[in-house]
Amino acid sequence: MKDVPNDGPRHVAIIMDGNGRWAQRQGKPRLYGHHAGARRVREIVEACPDLGVKYLTIFAFSTENWKRTQAEVSGLMTLFRRYIQSEARELRDKGVRVRFIGDRIRLDRKLVRMMDELETMTAGNDELHLTVALNYGGRDEVARATQRLAREVAAGRLDPEKVDAETLARFLDTCVLPDPDLVIRTSGEARISNFLLWQSAYSEYEFVDTLWPDFSAEHFARVLAGFGRRERRYGAVLT
Numbered sequence: 186m187k188d189v190p191n192d193g194p195r196h197v198a199i200i201m202d203g204n205g206r207w208a209q210r211q212g213k214p215r216l217y218g219h220h221a222g223a224r225r226v227r228e229i230v231e232a233c234p235d236l237g238v239k240y241l242t243i244f245a246f247s248t249e250n251w252k253r254t255q256a257e258v259s260g261l262m263t264l265f266r267r268y269i270q271s272e273a274r275e276l277r278d279k280g281v282r283v284r285f286i287g288d289r290i291r292l293d294r295k296l297v298r299m300m301d302e303l304e305t306m307t308a309g310n311d312e313l314h315l316t317v318a319l320n321y322g323g324r325d326e327v328a329r330a331t332q333r334l335a336r337e338v339a340a341g342r343l344d345p346e347k348v349d350a351e352t353l354a355r356f357l358d359t360c361v362l363p364d365p366d367l368v369i370r371t372s373g374e375a376r377i378s379n380f381l382l383w384q385s386a387y388s389e390y391e392f393v394d395t396l397w398p399d400f401s402a403e404h405f406a407r408v409l410a411g412f413g414r415r416e417r418r419y420g421a422v423l424t
Contacts, residue, residue, distance in 0.1 A: 194365075195240060196241075196366050197365065197409070198381055198384075198385070199241070199242070201222055201226070201244060202378075203218075204222040204396070204398060205218050205219075206218070216261075219264055221398035222397045230281065239314060240313075241314070242286075242315075242316040243316070244378075245318055246265070248287075248325050266299060273303050276303070277306050279313075280310045280311065280313065281314075282311060282313070284361075285304065286321055286326070287322075287325075288329065323379045323382030330353060330356035357383060364386070367408075368388045369390075370392050371393055372394070373394040377390075389412060
């Protein structure tokens with residue numbers, strides 16, 4: 186996994202899709218697939234430093250996922266708590282800084298407290314910046330950012346005539362992060378599902394057929410190697 190080009194992506198975002206289908210193909214309940222997917226997260230996180238990835242953002246639970254069955258949602262929330270509890274020390278010791286993005290209002294208090302504690306525990310780390318999107322939706326994020334911006338205007342702290350794209354970006358959940366260079370979606374689906382809508386305006390996309398629990402570090406390395414062969418023009422024409 187050392188053959189990734191030097192111009193590989195520094196920030197990779199992943200839509201981790203296919204856990205439920207992976208489980209169903211094995212005759213197991215959907216939560217079995219989510220647990221397998223959580224184990225895969227650890228492998229990808231561990232692979233990032235050797236692959237030149239400084240920032241990793243993963244889509245764990247969307248604002249639309251509340252539409253799933255109560256049993257699945259409850260099981261996922263339990264899984265998130267268990268993951269934080271079991272991985273916190275290792276993430277800290279391996280130099281991973283963890284952040285959470287999304288609206289925390291609907292999450293239970295115990296989970297939010299654990300999220301806060303993990304962010305504080307890893308705040309001094311810089312080996313890898315891991316961002317977990319939890320109860321996150323791109324449209325919801327922009328709406329919340331606009332509300333915060335509007336309050337600043339109403340309070341007289343911000344001139345509405347000076348509001349531009351850079352101004353709004355400062356109010357997003359990801360304001361301290363660079364935009365993703367590459368967005369990967371597993372499972373063969375070719376849509377972005379309301380993920381990082383603003384930030385991925387000029388990201389490269391890779392849609393892979395592999396279901397998330399089968400997406401190994403070797404798969405990850407191959408996708409990153411392909412990124413180095415792309416030309417990123419940002420709307421310009423290269424001569």
